[in-house]
Amino acid sequence: MKCTRCRKTAHVALPSHHSGFCADCYPLFFTKQVETAIRREKMFTRGDRILVALSGGKDSLALMLELKLQGYDVTGLHIDLGIPNSSDKARNKVENFCELNELPLRVFEMAAWGLPIPDIKEHIKRPVCAVCGKMKRHHFNRIAVEEGFDVLATGHNLDDEVARLFANTLRWDTAYLSDQGPVLPASDGFVRKVKPLFRLSEFETANYAFLKGIEIHSDPCPYAGGASFTSHKELWGELEHRSPGQKFQFYQSFLKKGKPAFAQVEKETGAELKPCTECGSPTSAEICSVCRIRAAVSESKAKAE
């Protein structure tokens, strides 16, 4: 296969774009996709302070590097989950990456906050991935708000977005379907959230990370076995193989035709948010779910002792 741009031997084939690119031209394709996402969705400007959530995986590190190369004011935020034989490796990758590329980094430790993820797994009878995700979103938002960032950027890619949309659709979850998208505007207590990689697949991000020499944390989370999210991605991988471009079409059509209808329903029936009486974060209940989980773990630990 030849590079669509320069006719040298291609190193990356992209069936959904009917193209292939060599190692020199591929990063230009990647940059263009990110630029288009930022411009069309009005995500942020070069005057904005951007906090980038860094897990240590290929997507978040690729996003951080690409935004820096495009001249944006970026700061990384890594949450150390406190999972033995896993979190320290991810943290090392993030710290080394930021040091190598001279990028500012904040690290928040769940253990120092009093709630490492293994405690949640042991004491809460709910899927640990869902609770862990909730915790991460809470702290990403809280730190962005407290430290005056204009926007929080995450490395969610097209596969992440499609898998999430698919799961939300299977449940016809009106609340989630009403606001899923590449941009979640700021509102009381919530910073603006953006996903600049939403036009790019995991495969596309993995190629970029490899070509840029990014050392990634690729070990699977020891708690993530059998997560439905992963099996949805596999289903969509097969659909995409049979019909290249279907993922992007499903997602874009939802944004254009489906989301407005769900947003209207949610506007009429959705719950009103007010500050949590414990931590001040926005919630539809008196005490937010993060504070309730924290209290439930403390209670369970006290009983066990």
Add this chain to the structure above:
Amino acid sequence: MIIVNLEPDGKRIELNDTRSVLAVLNKLRLRSTMAIVVRDGELLTSDRKLSHGDELMVRKVTSAG
């Protein structure tokens, strides 16, 4: 024979009678956009031919999210 180092599984696999990247991916039951394939630091598209003794890194791209 082709040697495959599969990531993130950390497995080392030997494949016989395999002469292209596509054949390797088929034997691993992977589609071409589900993994990146690298030989001597070079990314390979699925149509590339392989030689006896080639050693590949096949890195699956799906993250747990």
